[in-house]
Each structure stands twice: as C-alpha cells, then as structure tokens.
Amino acid sequence: MAPKVLVSDKLSETAVQIFRDRGIDVDFMPELGKDKDKLAEVIGHYDGLAIRSATKVTPTILEAATNLKVIGRAGIGTDNIDKDAASKKGVIVMNTPFGNMITTAEHAIAMMFACARQIPEASASTHAGKWEKSRFMGVELTGKTLGVIGAGNIGGIVCDRARGLRMKVIAYDPFLSEEKAEKMQVEKIENLDDLLKRADFITLHVPLTDQTRNILSREALEKTKKGVRIINCARGGLVDEQALADLLQSGHVAGAAFDVFAEEPAKENPLFNLPNVVCTPHLGAATTEAQENVALQVAEQMADYLLTGAVENALNMPSVTAEEAKVMGPWIKLADHLGNFIGQMTDEPIEAINILYDGYAAEMNLEALNCSLIAGIMKSINPDVNMVSAPLIAKDRGIQISTTNQAQSGIFEGYVKVTVVTPRRERSIAGTVFSDGKPRFIQIKGINIDAEIGRHMVYTTNEDVPGIIGALGNTMGKHGVNIANFTLGRKAAQGEAIALLYVDEPIPANAIDDLKSTGLFQQIKPLAFDVA
Known part of the structure; x- marks a missing residue:
C-alpha cells in the first residue's frame, strides 16, 4: 500500500x-x-x-x-x-x-546596506516631497569591520559576500576551526567580547538555543564599539531589544536592522519608530x-x-543518506536484532548500555546504529518504540549509553557488540553481517557461535553434557516444531554451554515445559525477531 x-x-x-x-x-x-x-x-x-x-x-x-x-x-x-x-x-x-541559505544571507547584506545608508528613511522622506540630502549622511561598508556571530551555512555566505564588498570580516563561532576560517579568509575570534569591541557592523547567524538566547544582552551591547550597527536576520530572542532601543536612543549604537523579533507577528516592539532602525516582517526566506x-x-x-528509509536534515534522528541506507541496511537490522535479544533476555532495570563497534562497523554512521540498537532493547518495554523515540525513552529512564569504536581486531571485517549492565549482572551479545547481507549472532556471553537469525527462536543455557541435542530435537519433533537452524557453543568441555535454535513456527508453551522437565537446562527462553 x-x-x-x-x-x-x-x-x-x-x-x-x-x-x-x-x-x-x-x-x-x-x-x-x-x-x-x-x-x-x-x-x-x-x-x-x-x-x-x-x-x-x-x-x-x-x-x-x-x-x-x-x-x-x-x-x-x-x-x-x-x-x-x-x-x-x-x-x-x-x-x-x-534551500533558503542564499536568500537569507542576501537579505542580511541588503539590511546592512539599508542601515548604513538610511535608505528606508530617505525613501520615505523623498516620497513625502522633501529633499533632505544633508539629513541622511551614511557610511561606507568598504574598509569597515564586520563581526559575524555564527559562521555556519548562512553566516559563511555572508562572510563571502562581505569580503566581496572589501570589508574586513571577523567571526565568532565555537565550532569554526582555524583551518575552515583560513579557507573562508576570515579572522576567527576566540572571545565574543573581542568581536564586540572591534566590529563596526555586527550580524547574527545562529539558532535560538539556551546558549544563544540573549547573546547580545544589555551587558554585551554596552561593550560594543560606539557607532556600531546591529543586524539580525536569524532569530528573535538573540538580542535584548529593549536594551538595544535604549542604546540607539543614547547614540551609542548608530543603527539597527531587524528581520526577526522576540515576539512574532510583531505588532509592538521597542525598536519600532526609532530613527535609523530598519524593520522587515521576517522576510529572510521570502523570495520566489x-x-x-x-x-x-x-x-x-x-x-x-x-x-x-533515507533520512536527511532530521532534527530528532541522525541523518542517513540514500547511499548509506543501502549499505547500512543489514547493519541497522543487525543492531536492532542485537538490541532485541538483550531486551527479551533482560527483566531487570537497565543501568547502562555499552556498545563496541569494530573494524568496518566502526566506519559507519554510528549514531544511526546506536538508535537502532537502543530501539531494539526498548521494544521489550514498549513495542511501539522506534529509532526516533528510543534514545529519548532511554534518557528519561536514566540509562547511561557509551560508544567505543576500534580497528579490526579479529577474524571478522567488522562486528558490533553490546553489553547491558543491570544491578545484578552484565549481559553481552555480538553480531556481524556476512557477505550474503544476512546478520548473524557470533557471540553470546563470551561464547563464540555462528547463528542465523530467524523470526522464531529459542535460547538455552546448560552444562556441556551429553543429551542436550537429543533433548532439544526430540522435544521439537514431539510438538511438530521444525528446526531450520541449530547452533551450539561452549566455553570449555564440561563447562558452560548455550544453544540457539531457529524454528519455523512459534514454540508451544508445553514444549518449553517439557524441556524444563528434563532438568538439563538452566535457562530456556523463546525469542521473536522482526526479520521482514
């Protein structure tokens, strides 16, 4: 459908x-x-x-x-x-x-020009039949210092356009590397106060977060160079608008140009009707x-x-390109199976989830793999959970999640191992994807195996003694359950051993009871996996 x-x-x-x-x-x-x-x-x-x-x-x-x-x-x-x-x-x-990076950057440059040359006021005056040539004395952009707060996608375009106007560009952005700044031909500023003191024009290009809210506070605005002009085409709430209005009226700030406001639609604002303040109704992206x-x-x-299944520009999930989705599909499914196994085996509160990526797996989109694995675990708690909601549920439950990646360390080109920590024990399982594209379990509880994963499975633990295979085979046959794949593993002769059966149909409860009655098994657990 x-x-x-x-x-x-x-x-x-x-x-x-x-x-x-x-x-x-x-x-x-x-x-x-x-x-x-x-x-x-x-x-x-x-x-x-x-x-x-x-x-x-x-x-x-x-x-x-x-x-x-x-x-x-x-x-x-x-x-x-x-x-x-x-x-x-x-x-x-x-x-x-x-999609609107260039449009928004161009609007910021246009607002800077409008503020520098007082174009809106001059236009209104001329339309009114006045000829106030001496009233509108502007400033050139050439040779001025532009302080850019946030040099990401849009800020980077503004930097490029400003350099074309022969402005000196300085940028404050904690995520801007020295190498990127050099490539952009801008000066990276480590401390915001330094930018405030040096810039003739300041333009903001950051999202509104707890860290950036009111980044140009009254205290910050008072540190700016006298005669500065402030441009905001990013987000309302980045600037203390009342403080800016006060500094405009005092003459410390020479002008401002705002496309965004703390409250929108903005019917009233401290910046409205002040001289040399240009305001537009959030037009940054408003081009055809x-x-x-x-x-x-x-x-x-x-x-x-x-x-x-390709995920691009998601705000609450790691992006996975169409190309990654093709390559990673079996590994994302493996991560889900590993998590699902752990989730079905664990009936105690989970304190921590530790994930190890080895070799080829460590070179993939680990965020996406993490989300799939955590979702697999959480399905035992809530069957409706998915890759988006699982990390949030884990966080709400106080589960600590750690990720480690390492170079290839064994016979497999790559594998994933997950260890879950509860108040009573640690439980681990590892898996890989073979060349046929099918996920496999390769280790449980430190015991090496090679198990194909099916929709219906049963997992047992026991001492390594004769009769285990017979008991499992006879019981499945007695109850009409066909075994598709049978995997055994042990740590040492007569030591701890496990069995993992892949069967064609759900295992009846009375078959489990019969296995328990043999006294051969320490643990018997029917499992179900989504292998569609």
Missing part, C-alpha cells in the same frame, strides 16, 4: 507533483493547517505531513496522528512543531536548512526562488524516507 501524505500549507504544485511522481498518495489541502480541529480529525490517515509555518503541530495533533511517521517543514524554523512530543511519538521531524527550493526539497526528503 502506497504511503499517504497530507500537505496542509501552501506548497507549490511542483512540490506536490513530486510526491505523485514517486508513487505516494498525496492530499493537497493548503488551508487545512489553520483549522486545528479539522487537522486533528483527519491526521490519523496519513504517514507524512508536509507544512510551512501556518500549521501548528501540537501534542494534541500528534496524539491523533496514529500512523504518522514523518513531518517535513519547508524552511528552517520548526518552532511550530512540538519536537519533544514528536520524538516521544516516534515521528521524524525534518526541515530544509539549505527560496520558497520553491524548500518546497521541492522537503517533498524529495519525505518521499526518500517513506520509500527507502
């Missing part, structure tokens, strides 16, 4: 057609997002939801979204989506951070090209996920 997507905001017809061309059933209802009650009524029928900013994805909407797998936001900002609620529901949230780009991009991303 084809996946079904709802488009509840105004996306282009070309974007909607992408879903149809990829074989996805799509309903285009661009006004529905404004009606939260109607949206809640119908959302349960859809696997995907494509939106812009009008649709508000609340916990109530998500509660009704019984089949929803992915939300795609055409644009960068996802403030209209409750991402925590989506994660707990196991719904991937995607955005399109690159950008709106089309992000719409096409979100449609492609959602279609890729629903059809192939």
Whole structure:
C-alpha cells in the first residue's frame, strides 16, 4: 500500500507533483493547517505531513496522528512543531536548512546596506516631497569591520559576500576551526567580547538555543564599539531589544536592522519608530526562488524516507543518506536484532548500555546504529518504540549509553557488540553481517557461535553434557516444531554451554515445559525477531 501524505500549507504544485511522481498518495489541502480541529480529525490517515509555518503541530495533533511517521517543514524554523512530543511519538521531524541559505544571507547584506545608508528613511522622506540630502549622511561598508556571530551555512555566505564588498570580516563561532576560517579568509575570534569591541557592523547567524538566547544582552551591547550597527536576520530572542532601543536612543549604537523579533507577528516592539532602525516582517526566506527550493526539497526528503528509509536534515534522528541506507541496511537490522535479544533476555532495570563497534562497523554512521540498537532493547518495554523515540525513552529512564569504536581486531571485517549492565549482572551479545547481507549472532556471553537469525527462536543455557541435542530435537519433533537452524557453543568441555535454535513456527508453551522437565537446562527462553 502506497504511503499517504497530507500537505496542509501552501506548497507549490511542483512540490506536490513530486510526491505523485514517486508513487505516494498525496492530499493537497493548503488551508487545512489553520483549522486545528479539522487537522486533528483527519491526521490519523496519513504517514507524512508536509507544512510551512501556518500549521501548528501540537501534542494534541500528534496524539491523533496514529500512523504518522514523518513531518517535513519547508524552511528552517520548526518552532511550530512540538519536537519533544514528536520524538516521544516516534515521528521524524525534518526541515530544509539549505534551500533558503542564499536568500537569507542576501537579505542580511541588503539590511546592512539599508542601515548604513538610511535608505528606508530617505525613501520615505523623498516620497513625502522633501529633499533632505544633508539629513541622511551614511557610511561606507568598504574598509569597515564586520563581526559575524555564527559562521555556519548562512553566516559563511555572508562572510563571502562581505569580503566581496572589501570589508574586513571577523567571526565568532565555537565550532569554526582555524583551518575552515583560513579557507573562508576570515579572522576567527576566540572571545565574543573581542568581536564586540572591534566590529563596526555586527550580524547574527545562529539558532535560538539556551546558549544563544540573549547573546547580545544589555551587558554585551554596552561593550560594543560606539557607532556600531546591529543586524539580525536569524532569530528573535538573540538580542535584548529593549536594551538595544535604549542604546540607539543614547547614540551609542548608530543603527539597527531587524528581520526577526522576540515576539512574532510583531505588532509592538521597542525598536519600532526609532530613527535609523530598519524593520522587515521576517522576510529572510521570502523570495520566489527560496520558497520553491524548500518546497521541492522537503517533498524529495519525505518521499526518500517513506520509500527507502533515507533520512536527511532530521532534527530528532541522525541523518542517513540514500547511499548509506543501502549499505547500512543489514547493519541497522543487525543492531536492532542485537538490541532485541538483550531486551527479551533482560527483566531487570537497565543501568547502562555499552556498545563496541569494530573494524568496518566502526566506519559507519554510528549514531544511526546506536538508535537502532537502543530501539531494539526498548521494544521489550514498549513495542511501539522506534529509532526516533528510543534514545529519548532511554534518557528519561536514566540509562547511561557509551560508544567505543576500534580497528579490526579479529577474524571478522567488522562486528558490533553490546553489553547491558543491570544491578545484578552484565549481559553481552555480538553480531556481524556476512557477505550474503544476512546478520548473524557470533557471540553470546563470551561464547563464540555462528547463528542465523530467524523470526522464531529459542535460547538455552546448560552444562556441556551429553543429551542436550537429543533433548532439544526430540522435544521439537514431539510438538511438530521444525528446526531450520541449530547452533551450539561452549566455553570449555564440561563447562558452560548455550544453544540457539531457529524454528519455523512459534514454540508451544508445553514444549518449553517439557524441556524444563528434563532438568538439563538452566535457562530456556523463546525469542521473536522482526526479520521482514
């Protein structure tokens, strides 16, 4: 059955057609997002939801979204989506951070020009029939120092454009390496205070987080160079707007240009109606090209996920490209099986999950493998858990997760080993993927094995004594259970041993009772795996 997507905001017809061309059933209802009650009524029928900013994805909407797998936001900002609620529901949230990068960067440059030359005020004065040539004395950008806070995708484009204007560019970004700064031909600033003291213009290009909120506080603004001009086309809340208004009125700050505000839509704001303050209504991404780009991009991303499992630009799950999905598919399934085995075997509170990646496995997208493995473990607690919700559930339960990777250390090109720590014991299992693309268990409790994984299995522990194979075979035969694969392993002769049977149908409870009655087994555990 084809996946079904709802488009509840105004996306282009070309974007909607992408879903149809990829074989996805799509309903285009661009006004529905404004009606939260109607949206809640119908959302349960859809696997995907494509939106812009009008649709508000609340916990109530998500509660009704019984089949929803992915939300795609055409644009960068996802403030209209409750991402925590989506994660707990196991719904991937995607955005399109690159479709409007150039447009937003160009708007920041345009705002800088407008502020430097007081263009909006001069235009309004001239339209009013005045000719106040001496009133609007601006400043050149050439030779001035531009301080860029956040030199990522958009900030990097601003740096490039500013250098083309012959400005000196300095950048404050904890994630900017010296090598990248040198390549960008900008000066990396280690301390924000140094940027504040030196910059003639300051432009912000960071997301709004607990770390960046109010990054230009009153205290920070007071450290700026007298005559500075502040540009914000990133996010409202990065600047103390009242403090900035006070410093504009005192003359310490010469001008400001804001496209974003702490409260939007902004009907009132301390910056409004101040001289040499340019304000626009969040137009950073508002060009024809950008709106089309992000719409096409979100449609492609959602279609890729629903059809192939590829995850791109997800905010609550590691991205997995289409190419990675092809290569990693068997390893992601292996991680799920390893976790599922541990989860089914563990009936005590889990304190820690330690994951070891060896050789070829260590070179993969470990975040995605971690999510699959943790989801496998958590399925024993909640069968509805998936790669999105599992890490959040583990975190809520206080489970410590550690990851180690190492070069190839044995006969396998690569393997994954997981150890779970509970108050009473540690339990471990390892697996690999053979050249046929099928996952295998290769070690349980430190005992080497080679076990194919099937939908129905039974695991036993026992002392290495004669009669084990006979007891298992006879009991399965007695109850009409066909054995597809039989794996044995032991630490040493007459020592601890294990058996893992892959059978064609679920094992009846009375078959387990018969095995227990032999007195040969210390533990007998029927297992189930999703091998589809």
